[in-house]
Amino acid sequence: MEVNTxxxxxxLQAAEYLERKEREAEHGYASAxxxxxxxxxxxxxxxxxxxxxxxxxxxHNELEKHRRAQLxxxxxxxxxxxxxxxxSTRNTTxxxxxxxxxxxxxxxxxDERAKLLKDRLRWEQQELRVRLQQLQGGVxxxxxxxxxxxxxxxxxxxxxxxxEIDVESMVWTLESDGLGMAQTVEHSYSTPEHAWL
Numbered sequence: 768m769e770v771n772t773x774x775x776x777x778x779l780q781a782a783e784y785l786e787r788k789e790r791e792a793e794h795g796y797a798s799a800x801x802x803x804x805x806x807x808x809x810x811x812x813x814x815x816x817x818x819x820x821x822x823x824x825x826x827h828n829e830l831e832k833h834r835r836a837q838l839x840x841x842x843x844x845x846x847x848x849x850x851x852x853x854x855s856t857r858n859t860t861x862x863x864x865x866x867x868x869x870x871x872x873x874x875x876x877x878d879e880r881a882k883l884l885k886d887r888l889r890w891e892q893q894e895l896r897v898r899l900q901q902l903q904g905g906v907x908x909x910x911x912x913x914x915x916x917x918x919x920x921x922x923x924x925x926x927x928x929x930x931e932i933d934v935e936s937m938v939w940t941l942e943s944d945g946l947g948m949a950q951t952v953e954h955s956y957s958t959p960e961h962a963w964l
Contacts, residue, residue, distance in 0.1 A: 842860060849867045851858055 842863065845863060845867055846858075849863065849870045851863075851866065
């Protein structure tokens with residue numbers, strides 16, 4: 768009898784425990800834990816195995832459908848950007864990809880040529896700036912020389928006879944530099960068209 772009493776007490780304690788957990792779950796104190804047994808775990812695994820292949824197949828099909836739609840969209844964009852040949856009767860995906868590859872290669876070559884041209888023009892621009900600075904410095908020296916000679920010529924008439932300014936050679940020097948400054952300057956006394964007065 769003692770064993771039966773012990774078993775009954777264990778059953779009562781278990782029942783009280785379950786009732787307490789149910790009340791807590793009803794009031795939201797804690798979530799009730801589901802009852803697990805080895806049999807239910809086996810059934811759940813078998814159920815998952817049965818539904819899993821079909822489920823994964825449908826997921827795979829959806830992903831594949833999405834991938835193909837995206838690929839189709841990309842090919843349409845590529846058709847718009849790549850010039851298609853008029854000689855082929857049917858533009859296949861392979862032909863489109865080959866044409867795109869050739870087009871990319873051509874664009875890279877054009878880009879490389881443009882970079883080389885840009886570098887060459889940048890170098891020429893720098894050279895022309897240096898040359899312009901040199902010429903501006905030369906013009907300043909000529910102005911200073913002519914101003915200095917004008918000041919010295921005002922000082923005395925005897926000094927005026929000693930000072931000689933070779934205007935023709937200065938104008939000719941500027942013309943020989945290829946800048947054509949003498950032709951554009953209005954006050955030039957000697958140009959190839961007009962002789963010295």
